[in-house]
Amino acid sequence: MDDFATIQQSPPEAATSPPEAQSTGVFPVVAPHRSSSQSWKAALALLLAGGTLTSCGRLVGGGKTPVYSGPFGRHEATHLLRRAAARGNASEADELATKGLKGAVESLLETPDLPTEEDPGYFGKEFTRYTHEWVNHWLNTSTPLAERLTLFWHGHFVTEASKTNFWNTYHKINKLRELSLSTFKDLLYMIAADPAMLIYLDNTLSTKKHPNENWARELMELFTLGEGHYTEEDIQEIARAFTGWRVTIDAGRQYHYFDFSARDHDPDPKTVLGHRVHRRYNPIFEGYDVLNILLGMRQTYLYIGEKLLRFFFHPEPGREMIEKGADVLKGGTVRDFLYWLFTHPDFYSDKVRNALVKSPIEYAVGMLYAAGRREVVDKLFFRIRDLDQDPYNPPDVSGWPLASMEWLSDTMLINRLKFIGIVTNDSSSGTPQAPVDYSVFMDGGVDPLSLIAPEAQLL
Amino acid sequence: MNRRSFIKRSLFTLAAAGAAPSLFGRTALAAGGNGKILVVYHLFGGNDVLNTLITTDADKRRLYESYRPDIFIPAADTIDLKATGMSLGMHPSLKPLVDDLWNNGQLALVSQVGYPNHNRSHFLSTAIWNTGDPNRPSKSGWLGRFIDEQNDPYCATNLGNTLPRALRGVHATGLSIGSVARYGFGHGAWEKKLPEEVRRQIARQRSGTAEEVRRAMDHMLRSVKEVRGAMAKQYAPSTTFPLNRYGAQFADIARLIKYDFPSQVYYAAGGGYDTHGKQGGKTGRHADLLSQLAGALAAFRKEMIAQGKWNDVLVMIFSEFGRRVKQNASAGTDHGKGGLLFFAGGAVKGGIYGEEPELDESSFDHGDLPVKIDFRNAYAAAAGFIGANPADLVGSGFNPLPVI
Numbered sequence: 001m002d003d004f005a006t007i008q009q010s011p012p013e014a015a016t017s018p019p020e021a022q023s024t025g026v027f028p029v030v031a032p033h034r035s036s037s038q039s040w041k042a043a044l045a046l047l048l049a050g051g052t053l054t055s056c057g058r059l060v061g062g063g064k065t066p067v068y069s070g071p072f073g074r075h076e077a078t079h080l081l082r083r084a085a086a087r088g089n090a091s092e093a094d095e096l097a098t099k100g101l102k103g104a105v106e107s108l109l110e111t112p113d114l115p116t117e118e119d120p121g122y123f124g125k126e127f128t129r130y131t132h133e134w135v136n137h138w139l140n141t142s143t144p145l146a147e148r149l150t151l152f153w154h155g156h157f158v159t160e161a162s163k164t165n166f167w168n169t170y171h172k173i174n175k176l177r178e179l180s181l182s183t184f185k186d187l188l189y190m191i192a193a194d195p196a197m198l199i200y201l202d203n204t205l206s207t208k209k210h211p212n213e214n215w216a217r218e219l220m221e222l223f224t225l226g227e228g229h230y231t232e233e234d235i236q237e238i239a240r241a242f243t244g245w246r247v248t249i250d251a252g253r254q255y256h257y258f259d260f261s262a263r264d265h266d267p268d269p270k271t272v273l274g275h276r277v278h279r280r281y282n283p284i285f286e287g288y289d290v291l292n293i294l295l296g297m298r299q300t301y302l303y304i305g306e307k308l309l310r311f312f313f314h315p316e317p318g319r320e321m322i323e324k325g326a327d328v329l330k331g332g333t334v335r336d337f338l339y340w341l342f343t344h345p346d347f348y349s350d351k352v353r354n355a356l357v358k359s360p361i362e363y364a365v366g367m368l369y370a371a372g373r374r375e376v377v378d379k380l381f382f383r384i385r386d387l388d389q390d391p392y393n394p395p396d397v398s399g400w401p402l403a404s405m406e407w408l409s410d411t412m413l414i415n416r417l418k419f420i421g422i423v424t425n426d427s428s429s430g431t432p433q434a435p436v437d438y439s440v441f442m443d444g445g446v447d448p449l450s451l452i453a454p455e456a457q458l459l
Numbered sequence: 460m461n462r463r464s465f466i467k468r469s470l471f472t473l474a475a476a477g478a479a480p481s482l483f484g485r486t487a488l489a490a491g492g493n494g495k496i497l498v499v500y501h502l503f504g505g506n507d508v509l510n511t512l513i514t515t516d517a518d519k520r521r522l523y524e525s526y527r528p529d530i531f532i533p534a535a536d537t538i539d540l541k542a543t544g545m546s547l548g549m550h551p552s553l554k555p556l557v558d559d560l561w562n563n564g565q566l567a568l569v570s571q572v573g574y575p576n577h578n579r580s581h582f583l584s585t586a587i588w589n590t591g592d593p594n595r596p597s598k599s600g601w602l603g604r605f606i607d608e609q610n611d612p613y614c615a616t617n618l619g620n621t622l623p624r625a626l627r628g629v630h631a632t633g634l635s636i637g638s639v640a641r642y643g644f645g646h647g648a649w650e651k652k653l654p655e656e657v658r659r660q661i662a663r664q665r666s667g668t669a670e671e672v673r674r675a676m677d678h679m680l681r682s683v684k685e686v687r688g689a690m691a692k693q694y695a696p697s698t699t700f701p702l703n704r705y706g707a708q709f710a711d712i713a714r715l716i717k718y719d720f721p722s723q724v725y726y727a728a729g730g731g732y733d734t735h736g737k738q739g740g741k742t743g744r745h746a747d748l749l750s751q752l753a754g755a756l757a758a759f760r761k762e763m764i765a766q767g768k769w770n771d772v773l774v775m776i777f778s779e780f781g782r783r784v785k786q787n788a789s790a791g792t793d794h795g796k797g798g799l800l801f802f803a804g805g806a807v808k809g810g811i812y813g814e815e816p817e818l819d820e821s822s823f824d825h826g827d828l829p830v831k832i833d834f835r836n837a838y839a840a841a842a843g844f845i846g847a848n849p850a851d852l853v854g855s856g857f858n859p860l861p862v863i
Contacts, residue, residue, distance in 0.1 A: 163582050202578075315668070355668045388621060395624065396586050405671050409622060410679040411635045414644060417657065421649025452653070453660045454672035 068345045072101045078440050079353050080342060082459055083312060084108045085144035086362040087369035088440035105342040109181060109335050112146035117174050120167040120254035128381040130166050131391055134173070135384070138365045139374050149334070150177040151361060151391070152311050153187065155399035156304075157223060159196040161392035167255045168196035169392055181335040184304055185295050188223070192291055195247045195256035201397070204246040208266035211239040218397055224294040226303040230273060237270040241277050241286040260284045273297075301326035305337065310402040312341060314355050321346070354443060354458040356403035360387030362459065363416060367423050367451070370441035372432025380429055383422055386415045403459065417452060424448040492614070493846035498712055498725045498759075498774045499602070499625070501588070502752070504581065504733030506778035507745055507792050508799040508828060511553070512568060513537045514818065516546035522818040529740075529790040536741045545815045551741055552750035555757035560803050565760075567862040569837055570813035571797035573780060573830030581733070581794075584779035589624035591838055591853045601838055601852050602724055603628035608851060612678070613685075615724035616715065618708045626726055633726070634682060639711045642686045654680065689718035698762035704729050705755035713762045716772075723845050732778055736789035752776075756803060763805070770805035773844045773863070775837065777801075783826050784818070797828035800837050802862045806844075812860055836860045 070076075077096040081088040085108065096104035115137045123129050138147040153176040161169040172194050179186045191197050197215070198204045206212035216238035220230045244265030247256035262283055269278035270286065275293050279285045294300055305325035309317035317325075321344075328340045341347055358366065364384045368376065376384075388407070394400055401407055408416075422428050438445030442456040450456075513532050514523050524531045537548035538557050549557055560566035574593040578584060587593045591601030599607070600623065606615050607628035615626050615633035626633030636642045644650040657680060661673045696713045700706035708727040715722065731748050738745045756774065763769040777800045782792035797816075813832050823829070839849035840859035849859055 160582060163580060351667065357668065357672070386620070396582075405668070405675065406632075408672060408675045409632055409635060410675075410682045411620065411622075411637070411642075413676060413679045414683070417653050418645065418650060421647065425649070448649075449652070449656060452656045454665060454669050454676060457672050458668060 065340060066345050067343045068101060068348050070345075070348060072104070073097050076101075076348055077104060078443070079348065080104060080108070082366075082440055083347075083356075084148065084338075084342065086148050086358065086459065087138065087144055087366045089370065089435065089437035090439045091435075091437075093440055101343060105339055108143075108145045108342070109338060110143055112150075112177050112180055113141045113143045114174070114178055115141075117171070120252075123166065123170075127161070127166050127392070128378070130161070130170050131381055131384070132376055132378075134391060135361070135365060135368075135376050136374075139369055139376075145338075146177055146180050147365075148362065149180040149338075151359070152308070153180055154391070155394060155402075156307065157187070157191045157194075157197065158394045158397050158399045159194075159200040160394060164196040164199045165255065166392060168199065171255065172196040181333060181338070183333050184301070184329060185291075187334075188291055188295065189288070191223070192219075192242075192287060193245065193258045195258055198245060198247050198258065199256065203242055206239060206243050206245070207264040208240070208243050211236070211243050211266065213239040215239070215242060219290075220294065222398055224300040224303065225297065226299070229297075229299050233271075234273055237272050237277070238290050240266040240268070241270050241272065241290050244283065245287055298326060298330065301330040305329050307402060308334075308337060309341070310404075311356075312338065313347065314352050315402075315404055354455060356459040357401075357405055357407050357457055358459050359400060359403065359407060360384065360389035360412070360416075361391055363387065363457070364419070364423075366441045367420065368429070369434075370436070370438045370445070371423050371429075372434040372436040373423065373429055374433040375430070377428075377430050380422070383419060387419060388412050388415075408457065416457065420448050420451045420456075492609070492723045494771060495845050496716060496723055496725070496768070496772045497841050497845050498772060499727075499841070500708075500752075500774065500776045501585075501623070501726075501728035502732050502748075502776060502778040503585070503728050503730040504778070505584075505780045505782055505794055506732045506799065507734060507738065508571075508781040508795075508797065509784060509816070510738075510740070510745060511550050511749065512570065512799055512816075513548050513550065514546060514816070515539050515548045519546070519818045526785040526818075527792075528786070530738055530786050530792075532741050540811075542811050545811055547811065547815060550746065550749050552746045553753045555753040556803075559757045559760055561809060564809035565803055565805060565807050566809050567802040567807050567860075568811050569800040569802070569832060569860060569862075570811060571781075571816060571828050571831040572777070572800045572813070572834050572837060573797050573832075574834050575830070577780070577796045577824075577827075577830060581779060586624065588777065588779050588834060591835060599629050600625035600627045601842075602626050602726070603632065604852050605724065605842070605845070605847050606631050606633055608847065609723075611721075613682070613721045615726065616720070616722040618711050618725065618727040623726060623728065626724070633724070634722070636686060636711070638707065639686060639689055639714055643683045654683070685720070686715075689715055689720060691718075694718040696762045697765050698758050700758045700762075701751060701754040703751045703755070705751050706758065709755045709759040710762075713759060713766070716763075716768060717766055734782070734791050735787065735793060736791040738791045760803070773802060773804040773807065773841060775800065775802055775841050777834070777837070781828055784823060784828060785826060795827035796824055797830045800834070802837075802840070806863055808862055812862065832860070833857060837862075 074090065074093050074097050077093040081093050081096060096107065099107060115133070138144060141147060150173060154173050157176065159169045159172055175190055175194065179190055201215035201218055202212045203215040213235050216235045219238065220234065221227050244261045246259055246261055248259040249256050265283045267283065269276060272290050273293055277286050277289045279289065302322060306317060306322045309321055309325055313321065325337060329337045346352060364387060389400065438447065438451065442451060444453070444455060445451055509523065510530065510532055514520055515534065515537060520534060532550055536551045538551060538554060539548045540557065540561060556566060574587050576593065589600050602615055602625050606612065606626065607630050610631065612631045613634060617623055617626055617633055617635045619635060620637040622632055622635040644653040657676055661676050664670060665673050694714050694717045696710055696717065700710035712725045734745050760769060763772050778798050780794060780796055781798040782795040787793050816828050835853040835857040837860055838853045839857045840862050842849040842852045843859045844863055849857060
């Protein structure tokens with residue numbers, strides 16, 4: 001057997017800290033989940049002190065940015081609404097059209113309408129309820145763009161409820177929604193200390209004796225730089241810098257909160273992408289130093305900007321758009337980026353209209369909304385899951401396909417076509433609570449039968 | 460009727476935007492393939508190795524029984540495999556496998572198989588087994604790379620509703636069929652309208668993404684027709700399969716093989732192996748699962764022999780990891796490391812590959828059987844069987860286990 005690749009015995013496992021171990025950190029050790037969202041905000045504010053916390057309302061100015069100057073009527077507003085929100089109807093498109101291009105884009109980019117965060121007890125063991133809450137919110141919110149954008153960020157900063165527990169991922173999604181239009185820095189700072197992420201990528205097991213590289217690798221490969229812009233040594237050094245970032249379970253054992261364990265932190269200096277990282281007296285700041293290094297690199301904005309463009313613009317956005325988008329994102333907020341994109345002349349070209357494939361959730365929400373449904377009935381969860389997108393369990397750490405043909409396997413196309421029958425049938429999904437109108441869901445959509453056309457799959 | 464040429468004409472890749480649709484893509488069997496068929500089965504949850512392949516050595520048995528006082532398989536119930544130089548037996552539920560496969564030299568057991576730097580999560584372990592890449596599970600599956608090479612979305616088929624990552628390529632993905640009998644549009648008022656309505660609405664060519672969707676819908680119509688063809692009476696297996704999940708899946712695979720469906724790879728999974736509590740011993744939860752599996756596999760062998768295909772079929776059964784050596788407080792076992800992989804087929808060289816598990820504590824890897832054979836050596840053997848270059852599917856440096 002010795003000609004087979006042999007496997008080394010893995011190193012001994014990390015000694016787990018005794019429960020009485022004192023942990024030190026800037027975050028309260030006892031934090032009821034209600035206020036846990038406050039603790040991360042306070043920490044964020046503290047760490048961002050110096051005025052870098054971006055105000056959300058600032059838009060990119062400057063005369064050099066090209067702005068679409070063609071007609072902006074129902075036709076164009078329909079495209080904008082479908083792309084931004086993945087739901088809508090003709091009267092909403094008309095309302096946008098009356099606001100003019102800038103007014104319409106600004107109204108879509110309004111500060112996200114945040115749902116009340118429910119306790120773990122509210123959901124209990126009814127895990128389908130988490131998905132229902134999200135779909136129902138998407139159907140009723142005044143800021144549907146925030147929902148499509150939150151789905152993007154959740155597919156970017158992936159966690160799977162099957163590993164993190166549902167409430168931790170629910171809480172993460174809520175925070176992503178709140179920061180969805182903010183700076184990429186705000187999002188990255190939040191996610192680095194997010195309990196679901198710390199559990200999902202095993203940082204909670206990472207100690208100075210046995211640093212776990214899972215988070216360090218994905219932080220660069222999937223969350224900021226993309227493949228090919230760092231070395232294995234950088235991964236090891238980042239893993240060391242984040243040792244001690246872990247979670248503690250709440251007294252009721254229902255969810256986790258962030259906690260820094262100084263005794264698990266590797267105190268020696270690190271070198272990350274050519275920068276020295278060392279904080280002898282405030283070791284937790286080493287993690288933020290690493291984030292700042294990544295946030296200082298243009299590659300991060302090229303990578304994130306391209307993903308956003310593939311999700312909101314075109315499967316092949318082109319170098320020029322990616323370069324310009326990176327500039328906008330680096331100098332501003334996600335809102336600035338989307339404002340730039342939604343007012344860009346190319347956004348309204350024929351080549352861009354209907355160039356993206358709806359993900360199953362977008363397909364379901366868009367169709368439910370068009371069919372006048374504002375609340376999903378219980379059994380619909382399973383029909384949505386049959387479309388191959390369980391929003392609480394992305395397929396893996398690299399997330400879902402980005403608005404691409406990957407969604408449309410034979411089986412999934414069959415299920416999508418069957419889904420039309422289910423949604424438009426009163427007896428299986430309840431009576432419509434709002435006017436029925438398919439024109440935003442699909443160009444040329446007039447009735448259920450018309451939704452069989454390929455265009456119904458597109459955004 | 461030559462189905463292969465039918466498929467050959469109708470093919471196009473479900474490619475990402477930009478790739479030219481290949482209308483004359485090769486099919487596995489017609490061009491790239493060698494006529495061999497690989498069936499992969501995933502026992503999801505982590506099959507308990509020590510109660511599947513059981514020691515028959517007296518000294519080791521004392522340790523085994525002390526580690527597992529509530530769930531050990533009694534010596535009298537263990538079926539001795541009489542493997543040369545080894546003291547190993549099988550769970551009594553696996554009697555059909557011993558009688559039909561092992562005793563005919565058609566069952567290879569790969570002991571303590573797994574991947575390096577073990578992680579005990581089902582999620583990560585499954586991703587690693589699916590992609591064949593322990594470093595960073597990539598987007599495409601190990602068999603997805605085969606599908607990409609064949610440039611043929613029909614060359615691999617999953618028997619299940621959701622396509623496993625193993626069958627996702629970069630340019631094409633395998634087919635996913637929940638059940639042959641139910642694949643298609645269904646018989647409700649709405650469903651009945653679909654085939655004709657789809658045909659009507661996709662008649663007109665489009666451009667851009669809409670055209671890609673139109674082609675995908677055309678492909679869907681053809682795949683429904685193709686799979687429905689297998690429902691004809693003459694393709695029903697002559698063997699009776701057990702009435703359980705495994706039986707249904709293996710019966711569907713046998714049916715598609717009989718129909719000459721152009722897949723070279725069939726993939727299926729069944730769960731329930733995550734036996735953290737009350738897993739049972741010679742009877743109980745785990746025993747029931749093994750019994751169902753063994754019954755289905757024995758029926759599949761019989762059917763393949765009847766079809767004259769048994770020498771051309773390789774069945775590979777794996778689980779994402781094994782379980783801990785010592786039972787837990789709930790009369791179950793927690794996630795462990797080294798697993799057991801089965802190869803079965805007419806061409807298989809039966810026997811035990813790897814070592815007989817050591818049961819003294821000093822040989823454990825943190826309470827688990829250590830991993831001693833890299834799973835990619837097993838994959839390499841499976842890849843070679845279907846005529847693929849193992850290095851293309853699992854990377855270089857992994858010699859195929861000599862099970863064929």
